[in-house]
Amino acid sequence: MLTAKQHELIRFIQQRLEDTGISPSFEEMKEALDLKSKSGVHRLISALEERGFIRRLPNRARALEVVKLPEDAVTGASSSAPKMPAANDAVIAARAAKAVAPDPANDVIDVPLHGRIAAGAPIEAIEGQTSMPVPAALLGPGDHYALEVSGDSMVEAGIFDGDFALVRRTDTARDGEIVVALVDNEEATLKYLRREDGYIRLDPANGAYEPQVYESRRVQVQGKLAGLLRRYH
Template identity: 50%
Template sequence: MLTKKQIQLLEFIQKRMAQDGVPPSFDEMKDALDLRSKSGIHRLVTALEERGFIRRLPHRARALEILRLPESLAQAAPAAATRTGFAPKVISNDRPTRPRGAIGIVDSGATDLPLMGRIAAGVPIEAISEVAHHVSVPSSMLSGREHHYALEVKGDSMIEAGINDGDVVVIREQSNADNGDIIVALVEGHEATLKRYRRKGSMIALEAANPAYETRILPEESVKVQGRLVGLIRSY
């Protein structure tokens, strides 16, 4: 049987993964459960792992996988998924002989997406406009009839969101975003970057998920949303 705090933490992780596609950081877990230090979160995570509810993935920052949910949360999960929309998924590829980013996925409902080149998860790089090649992703990763495309990540500024250098991100093309969304932002018309979006009045904050990088705060007219993260493909 799980304690009240263990259930609260598991529910928070499940909701954040359904909303953002990546687990929350330990600081976010601490704040959500109103604990004074991260050591309490470490104990709760260890307890959940020992009981077979979650698994920590080695050698990756902020990498947790939910293996199962208690009955009370499992019944609520479908309704939560409906409210939050599409839940991003991570697809792993263990075939290192393939070119980096050229990821083949065997799936009866696969869709080919244009790989538009690289997107900076760090200092913004030149805007992406040309198709490098295509990648095949499960159709279940895509939502509705919206246009999607893929980008290869360059840099480590989103590593605490579970996005590593060399990962391929699946982006749903859209021009709007909610606070907390991970987006492709076009900055001042010529620089593209992958960051978490926050609106602060007439200003837009582009937040990194790595303490080594500062948050950029720009006038709203300088930032154009070009899409939202809905999936992640990792090669090894």
């Protein structure tokens, strides 16, 4: 069951694809749905993607496909609204054939920036909040936040001091994934996660550092690494 805004958004995307063959920009979707920010659009798109209604084409900033429509997409609409045919594989293929090249990746999302995180010894809990613009193409489905990396313990994974880690918010992760781990509800760190015999091992990606081992109850996963932003001076 979709929310009213999710229903409205998928119908808007479908109509734009029917009219032009190109999915709308985040700005156009924000204005069409009368939302206050593009982050609200991102959340709606992520929810529709997770439910299998839309699909994003990789490496293209404005490429959305409507995989299916909600059952009430026509019957629940007003009589003045244009009817929208169900999106099947043939329709999707036809749209892809007539679509022109997308605009440059200029859609951005305001992502909460929760201070700094250690890529070395744990240093501080996540606190404070501002926001930073992030290209929408870097973010997949889900709720995200950003953290500034401090330290060099993850350099062999390509994560350097001063980078901004883009984190998908979750409290679960598989072994071998890079996570934001909160230790003793006080200290946050970015490490590879490993589990062994009731303990959590937080592994660095730098031979100069030793793994950190804690009882499982002392470690809380707060997110998984989804991407990186780097400033060049």
